[in-house]
Amino acid sequence: MNRQPQGPHKASASVPYKALPACTFAFQPIVNTRSRAVVAYEALVRGPKGESASTIINDIANEDLPRFDGLCRSSAMQLASRLSIDCDLNLNLLPQGFHADRDCLASTLDAAIKYNFFPERLVVEVTEGEVLGNQERFTDLMEVYRGLGMRLAIDDFGSGYSGLNLLADFQPDQIKLDKNLARGIPGRRPRQAIVRAILQVCRDLGIEMIAEGIETADEYHWFSDQGVELFQGYLFGRPGFELLPPVHVPEYSY
Numbered sequence: 001m002n003r004q005p006q007g008p009h010k011a012s013a014s015v016p017y018k019a020l021p022a023c024t025f026a027f028q029p030i031v032n033t034r035s036r037a038v039v040a041y042e043a044l045v046r047g048p049k050g051e052s053a054s055t056i057i058n059d060i061a062n063e064d065l066p067r068f069d070g071l072c073r074s075s076a077m078q079l080a081s082r083l084s085i086d087c088d089l090n091l092n093l094l095p096q097g098f099h100a101d102r103d104c105l106a107s108t109l110d111a112a113i114k115y116n117f118f119p120e121r122l123v124v125e126v127t128e129g130e131v132l133g134n135q136e137r138f139t140d141l142m143e144v145y146r147g148l149g150m151r152l153a154i155d156d157f158g159s160g161y162s163g164l165n166l167l168a169d170f171q172p173d174q175i176k177l178d179k180n181l182a183r184g185i186p187g188r189r190p191r192q193a194i195v196r197a198i199l200q201v202c203r204d205l206g207i208e209m210i211a212e213g214i215e216t217a218d219e220y221h222w223f224s225d226q227g228v229e230l231f232q233g234y235l236f237g238r239p240g241f242e243l244l245p246p247v248h249v250p251e252y253s254y
Contacts, residue, residue, distance in 0.1 A: 020068050022048050023056050025076050026239035027083070029247050030090065030210060030232045033224065036249045040088035040123065042232065043076035050241050057094060069094040074111035081115035083244055089117060090153065093126040109148055119149030123174060127156045131166060142170065155212075158194065164201060171205050176232070179213025186222045199226055217250055224252050 023045055030040040045053040060068050073091050080089050112119055124145055131138045131154060145152055153174035154166065158181045167175075177195065185191050202209045211223045214233030223231070237247045 020064065020071060021056055021059060023072065023075065024048055024242055025079055026050075026241045027080070027085070027244055028232060028239040029237040029245065030088075030230060031236050031247065031249055032229050033220075033231055033249055033252070034229045038087055038247055039230070040090050041080065041085055041244070042090040042125070043080065043092070044239050045072055045092070045094075046241060053092075065094055070105075070107050073108045077111045077115040077117050079242065081117070085244070088121045088123055090123045090125055092155070093124055093130070105144060105148070120151075122150045123153050124150055125153045125155045125176070128154055128158070128166065128178075129156070131170070135169070138170065142172075153210075158198060164198070167201050167205060167207065171207060174208040174210060175202065176210045176212040179233075182211055182213050182219055182223070183215075184219070186218045192222075196226065199228065220250060221252060 024047070026044045026046050027041040028044060029038045030042065031037065032039045045056060047056050057065070057068075072094065076091055077089065109119065111117075112122060126138070126141075142152055151173035153176060154172045155176045156178045157166075157175040158178040175198075177198065181191055181195055185195065199209055201207075208230060209228060210230040210232055211219075211228050212232045214220050214223070214231050214235050216235065220231065220235055236249060237245045239245065
């Protein structure tokens with residue numbers, strides 16, 4: 001059942017520098033199709049009227065992005081708590097989030113305690129491109145976040161050319177396969193070979209793979225036939241602006 005919060009939620013903060021813009025969130029489900037359950041919601045930054053994340057972020061100076069990133073995490077947990085989300089919560093690490101200081105991480109942990117999100121229920125997502133440009137810092141982040149009990153996911157995995165090397169050097173808890181690899185995959189044999197190789201490496205290393213951006217039943221069936229169980233995409237549920245959207249898991253025999 002969808003739960004609508006009592007009025008729109010807007011992130012705000014008293015800061016000693018320039019005020020940060022208001023933001024809110026949309027939530028998109030990640031489902032386990034074998035158990036037919038929602039296992040997580042990804043919190044997607046939106047403007048107060050539903051504007052895209054890029055619209056909000058582009059107006060923020062680079063030096064303010066780490067502060068905005070920390071504010072977003074706390075605000076996402078607050079709204080998720082009001083919506084009674086009782087599964088995992090995926091939070092995106094915004095650009096420049098690699099440079100967040102210890103105070104920002106401490107505020108994230110404080111918010112998790114305040115809003116009854118055990119750190120083990122939090123998954124922090126970072127894009128493959130950000131990892132490639134900050135590999136030393138990503139190593140440090142993995143140590144800190146895992147020390148707090150949180151998990152790390154690489155988003156848009158396969159969008160670059162060093163993906164398998166990344167998995168050799170780092171072992172994130174999850175990867176979210178780049179949606180461009182998933183798009184139309186039933187009829188694209190080269191992409192099928194690449195995805196099968198990625199999936200096998202993930203299995204060998206104990207990394208969960210989420211098929212992201214799945215929009216058609218044919219795409220869903222192909223990934224299911226490969227043994228994939230975790231999915232995210234319009235086929236299962238669109239992002240819900242300040243609410244939990246309806247979730248649909250199509251029938252399919254494994």
